[in-house]
Amino acid sequence: MIAPERVYPQLKNWILAALPPDEYERLSPHMEYVQLPHGQVLIEHGEPILFVYFPNDALISLVTQLSDGATVEAGVAGREGMVGLPVVLGGDSTPMQSVVQIPGTAIKIKARVIRDAFNRGGALHSRLLGYAHALFVEVAQSAACNAHHHLDERLARWLLTSSDAVEAEELPLTQEFIATMMGVRRAGVTCAALTLREAGLIIYNRGHIKILDRDGLEAAACECYRAIKAQFKTLMGNGK
């Protein structure tokens, strides 16, 4: 078998990249590299989950969808995670939707295959459980944040989180998409973005936002950014 590093030098997904060789080799015949375009729905709420996705450099929003069509993001999954956690925790479907926020690659695996591998225990099992905890913390923090923090702070946090996940300062995102994810009106995002731009923290034009002053943006973000980041740092630091 060809070593995966040679074929895909950019295998960045934290859960897969550091699996012990025997676990990796059992899974690798079932791995499919896929390109995920912006806006693609990977898991539809209430529908059976047939595949899981390990983002490599794509970023996926985990979204609660309300019956009137309104959506609010509760968390994101990037290279530290897996989209389709209900499959291993024991559900065939979920009320949440997973939609591609920043396009990129991911490794796609059949739900049945990952469930069997998870149930065998080992590093995959403990990493996915650790990820479940980090996601739990992220979603909890988002719930509090949405009730409590101002839009400017939330936008700053949101941009930093996305930027960290894809390791880029420039994000291919429209204000409309951001408004949908944050559960606010487009005008609200425009106003908050203007505040951040006037402070010299970001610039933006059609469909792109660029972070100019990271430290400044961190200072402008609510505490939730640091709280969630610390949790993922702990997780990934414990991982080896």
Added chain:
Amino acid sequence: MSNSEKPQPPTSQNRLLAALPGKEYELLAPHMQRVSFEQGQSIYEPNEPIEDAYFPLNGVISMLITTQDGSSVEIGLVGREGFVGYQPLLGMKSAPNGAITQIPGFSLKIKSKMLKEAFDRGGRLQALLQRHIQSQIVQMAQGAACNRLHEVNERLARWLLMMHDRADSDKLPLTHEFLSQMLGANRATVSLTAGIFQQAELIRYARGTVTILNREGLENIACECYGVVKAEFDRSFDI
């Protein structure tokens, strides 16, 4: 009446424990100890080591996030359908959120170390607890949307129904201050909304006790989040 004088609920009242096969339950039982919590009692402090898990038999536990300005927002409720102290099962020692007793009651307490040993053996216990953690994530994600988009009256109705489902009584010991903290909403708005519910004879509110008078009426007002989360927890026992 203090907890020690109250009738003792049977162990089978916790739905997770009740769903275990006899053999698995018998392995856990010698390590579980009945404890009672008073209203407002802290169960976990944020970022402190978690050494015990609790399976409520009655009463309600709130999971809270405290923000830097000192205010708390509830992120989830746990009653006899669940347990608290899942973190050590996932390999973590603590969590940034805390937990307090919302409605006093009894829980079965077990050392996290013992529970983790049983969990790592697999079986139905592992399946049920993992599935329950997934439902908790859904509960919080729904809350993230609900806190953002739904009106205080819908959220108050939802929250009262969630409490009522988990309490043994129509009488819920709750102050307005506590309610507004739980909903992450302005106290005056919550008081006003509770006043409207009282005028509509949905609830009666007196001296720190909310009595549920018309459950169906509250169900009509509550946002869809009530049904979504309830269905998710109910489904979690189907595995």
